[in-house]
Amino acid sequence: MSRTIRATSLTLRSGVVISFSLLIVGLILHYxxxxxxxxxxxxxxxxxxxSALRGDSFSVIHFGVLLLMMTPLARVIILTIEFFRTREMSxxxxxxxxxxxxxxxxxxxxx
Amino acid sequence: MALSELALLVASGIxxxxxxxxxxxxxxxxxxxVLVLALKVPMHNAVATSLLCVIATSSAAAARFVxxxxxxxxxxxxxxxxxxxxxxxxxxxxxxxxxxxxVILFASAMTLMAIxxxxxEPALRTLPPPELPGNAKPRFQKRLGSRYFDDAExxxxxxxxxxxxxxxxxxxxxxxxxxxxxVGGGILxxxxxxxxxxxxxxxxxxxxxxxxxxxxxxxxxxxxxxGEISPLVTAASVVGVVIGSRAGAQISGKIKGSALRRAFAxxxxxxxAQLFWxxxxxxxx
Numbered sequence: 056m057s058r059t060i061r062a063t064s065l066t067l068r069s070g071v072v073i074s075f076s077l078l079i080v081g082l083i084l085h086y087x088x089x090x091x092x093x094x095x096x097x098x099x100x101x102x103x104x105x106s107a108l109r110g111d112s113f114s115v116i117h118f119g120v121l122l123l124m125m126t127p128l129a130r131v132i133i134l135t136i137e138f139f140r141t142r143e144m145s146x147x148x149x150x151x152x153x154x155x156x157x158x159x160x161x162x163x164x165x166x
Numbered sequence: 167m168a169l170s171e172l173a174l175l176v177a178s179g180i181x182x183x184x185x186x187x188x189x190x191x192x193x194x195x196x197x198x199x200v201l202v203l204a205l206k207v208p209m210h211n212a213v214a215t216s217l218l219c220v221i222a223t224s225s226a227a228a229a230r231f232v233x234x235x236x237x238x239x240x241x242x243x244x245x246x247x248x249x250x251x252x253x254x255x256x257x258x259x260x261x262x263x264x265x266x267x268x269v270i271l272f273a274s275a276m277t278l279m280a281i282x283x284x285x286x287e288p289a290l291r292t293l294p295p296p297e298l299p300g301n302a303k304p305r306f307q308k309r310l311g312s313r314y315f316d317d318a319e320x321x322x323x324x325x326x327x328x329x330x331x332x333x334x335x336x337x338x339x340x341x342x343x344x345x346x347x348x349v350g351g352g353i354l355x356x357x358x359x360x361x362x363x364x365x366x367x368x369x370x371x372x373x374x375x376x377x378x379x380x381x382x383x384x385x386x387x388x389x390x391x392x393g394e395i396s397p398l399v400t401a402a403s404v405v406g407v408v409i410g411s412r413a414g415a416q417i418s419g420k421i422k423g424s425a426l427r428r429a430f431a432x433x434x435x436x437x438x439a440q441l442f443w444x445x446x447x448x449x450x451x
Contacts, residue, residue: 060232060233060235061233063229063232064229064230064232064233065229067225067226067228067229067232067379068225068226068229070225071222071225071226071229071408074222074404075222075404075405075408078400078401078404078405079401079405081397081401082172082398082401082402082405085398086169086172092167092396092398093397094211094393094394094395094396094397095390095393095395095396095397095400096393097390097391113397116397116398116400116401117397119401120218120390120395120397120400120401123218123221123222123225123404124218124221124383124386124387124390126221126225126379127221127224127225127379127380127382127383128380128383130225130228130379130380131243131246131380134239134243138243143240145306145309146240146243146244149243149244149247150243152247153243153246153247153250153380156247156250156251156254156384157250157380157383157384157387159254160250160253160254160257160384160385160387160388161387161391163254163258163388163391164257164387164388164389164390164391164392165387165390165391166391
């Protein structure tokens with residue numbers, strides 16, 4: 056389990072560091088090229104990445120927010136795989152349950 | 167948004183993260199009123215921002231707790247089923263409520279959190295586990311026990327879990343609170359895990375922290391889908407809260423004093439009163 060613990064910890068840390076950096080870059084870009092305020096709405100990930108790479112401040116922030124939201128999800132996925140690998144089936148099933156609930160909330164939220 | 171407003175947001179985030187980390191409250195309980203009262207951010211947007219701050223601070227802290235083995239991963243995953251379910255329901259209910267009703271709920275929760283803080287010593291006594299013959303103890307519950315090395319006490323602490331159904335029920339309620347109000351929910355889980363479920367205080371706090379990122383994700387995705395995340399407010403708040411909570415974690419061992427704790431409790435009650443007033447007088451909708 057120690058390798059998984061390291062992987063979990065690394066995932067959580069890097070998720071926060073990368074999204075934190077993207078949010079700062081987005082804020083700086085916004086002050087270089089101000090845009091009228093708007094709210095984040097679900098959009099096509101490919102076009103989001105493309106406009107973030109073009110330097111659109113809101114897209115960079117949007118990408119940072121999505122990455123931040125993905126961080127705990129990645130942690131659940133890593134632990135689910137580990138529980139299956141170590142044949143701790145009760146915990147593997149529980150982890151699948153958590154993942155399904157997260158998918159359900161995403162479906163409810165995004166529909 | 168003007169640069170001065172951005173600076174105010176980052177500074178508020180730093181203060182919320184610092185104070186939240188010093189008193190073990192998480193940033194949300196302070197970030198929401200700052201956004202609503204000082205920056206006139208609509209309540210639903212403030213809750214969404216707070217949830218993202220919770221994900222950031224929880225993920226950063228959980229990485230440390232998991233490495234040190236203090237967070238009980240198996241117990242955390244088991245209780246997450248219930249916190250996620252509660253959070254999902256909470257965020258859906260929040261979507262049906264007007265902003266001022268949400269503010270009144272938030273102010274009520276804030277007052278209830280401030281009361282135990284205002285008391286002299288928030289010592290938690292652990293109740294003995296219920297008497298059960300060895301073979302009557304649920305097998306699954308036995309596997310949730312864990313052990314960790316306590317650096318401060320310089321010895322290994324091992325424990326078994328008792329009253330698991332109670333922990334599940336309270337986790338569901340904590341998730342509901344999180345989805346509705348944008349707080350972590352540790353204020354409910356940690357005392358119950360410590361007092362009734364035989365989990366040592368440090369393990370309870372670390373496990374709760376481990377869970378709240380996933381709990382906040384379940385509700386933040388619903389707020390995101392409703393288009394209630396303001397990019398600039400969120401970015402500045404998350405940046406501030408992460409900086410503040412890191413600073414708070416560095417100095418939390420060096421600051422002592424129940425007087426400070428009680429002063430902060432009074433401040434929370436004053437903020438809650440202001441929220442009540444503004445919501446009831448129709449200034450916040």
